[in-house]
């Protein structure tokens with residue numbers, strides 16, 4: 001079976017670990033337990049068109065004092081770039097990390113996730129901004145690890161993108 | 169690994185075979201080997217929930233060496249620090265959100281509690297104290313430094329200033345270059361707006377002095393700040409786009425506070441008489457100073473000088 005390494009990249013507490021937990025175990029917890037270093041999980045993705053085994057590297061989030069070690073990305077075929085829709089500054093951080101990722105693994109498929117969509121009352125990201133990304137042909141999705149909205153799709157779309165790129 | 173031994177099973181590695189690609193046997197090393205030159209270090213990798221390992225890989229003429237070191241203790245140690253730090257930052261963000269009223273649903277929040285700051289979005293008059301603080305000689309400094317260094321320094325100082333405002337129950341109105349404007353008296357407290365603003369002003373001078381001591385000890389440039397505070401009724405309301413609303417205050421107290429700040433010396437706080445009258449605590453640290461003109465009007469200012 002085809003095997004792909006993917007990473008979750010983003011600022012601290014945007015919900016990277018929660019997205020993986022939702023995707024793999026179908027669960028969610030409100031309690032915040034920060035990730036140190038990197039946690040690796042595995043899951044097989046099935047769709048009508050393909051089956052692939054994902055090695056999911058959930059990286060520690062970046063904060064003011066600790067830079068993400070982007071070397072962890074080596075060998076990754078793609079990544080989920082995660083921002084917290086209720087914290088505008090995490091989007092900027094995501095864009096910086098995207099540049100960093102490019103320096104390590106080159107141009108690879110990614111999906112930008114604006115997570116915590118269930119908290120729309122606190123939403124800080126203007127639709128205009130999202131339009132700008134869409135104009136650039138980026139794949140942007142809103143997700144919620146809490147309700148599960150968009151989570152399965154995000155992993156599937158990334159997998160599809162990675163496999164398509166490989167076939168071309 | 170086979171030759172050097174160690175408890176490799178503790179790392180989830182079973183039945184290693186020679187002359188087989190290591191990536192197929194130890195999946196988490198797959199993308200890192202072979203290494204053509206240099207070395208790699210990955211702290212705290214958790215290939216499963218059971219263990220955490222530091223991975224060191226280095227290249228020698230004899231081939232690549234891989235060293236796995238148990239990182240369970242180290243992970244716990246770091247977790248304590250990182251968890252606390254991140255939680256504090258999230259809390260601060262939440263607090264700022266409440267104080268700035270950015271939460272557009274705050275008027276009818278799901279718990280049914282009323283928001284901390286309440287006023288009509290269309291604007292209303294409120295009795296407040298306005299504080300302006302400016303970093304002295306920052307413009308000159310910014311012309312001599314690279315933008316990167318300059319911005320970093322600016323952020324350090326602005327951060328200390330803004331935090332003092334929000335920690336002192338004030339609301340950050342705006343940041344203008346190297347100056348900040350805060351409004352006190354919008355949140356319900358038992359102190360008067362003037363008390364809050366003056367306390368925050370004095371605390372700000374202390375915080376900046378401490379920051380300077382720290383910076384001086386590491387050979388970094390230091391700065392002083394000047395502060396102006398004025399009190400009175402101002403029109404407050406929300407302005408901006410639906411997704412990015414900020415508070416805005418308009419009134420003569422705003423102009424007077426800005427004017428006082430411009431006349432204040434480094435390390436000094438100048439306040440107007442309306443503020444002085446509303447201080448319920450000790451006023452003796454303020455001394456009457458020069459006349460101060462605001463739009464042809466002559467006013468008396470009172471000065472506090474921070475001990476150097």
Ligand SMILES: Nc1nc2c(ncn2[C@@H]2O[C@H](COP(=O)(O)OP(=O)(O)OP(=O)(O)O)[C@@H](O)[C@H]2O)c(=O)[nH]1
Pocket residue numbers: 010011012013014015016017018019029030031032033034035036059060061062115116117118119143144145146147254
């Ligand atoms: N309401 C809501 N909360 C979420 C969502 N996703 C995550 N959270 C919460 O946000 C906090 C942080 O989630 P994590 O998944 O630990 O975030 P992380 O990005 O892995 O954080 P680090 O490992 O520190 O970088 C936790 O309290 C989660 O419960 C979501 O979709 N909606």
Ligand SMILES: [Mg+2]
Pocket residue numbers: 016017018033034035058059060061
């Ligand atoms: Mg995490």
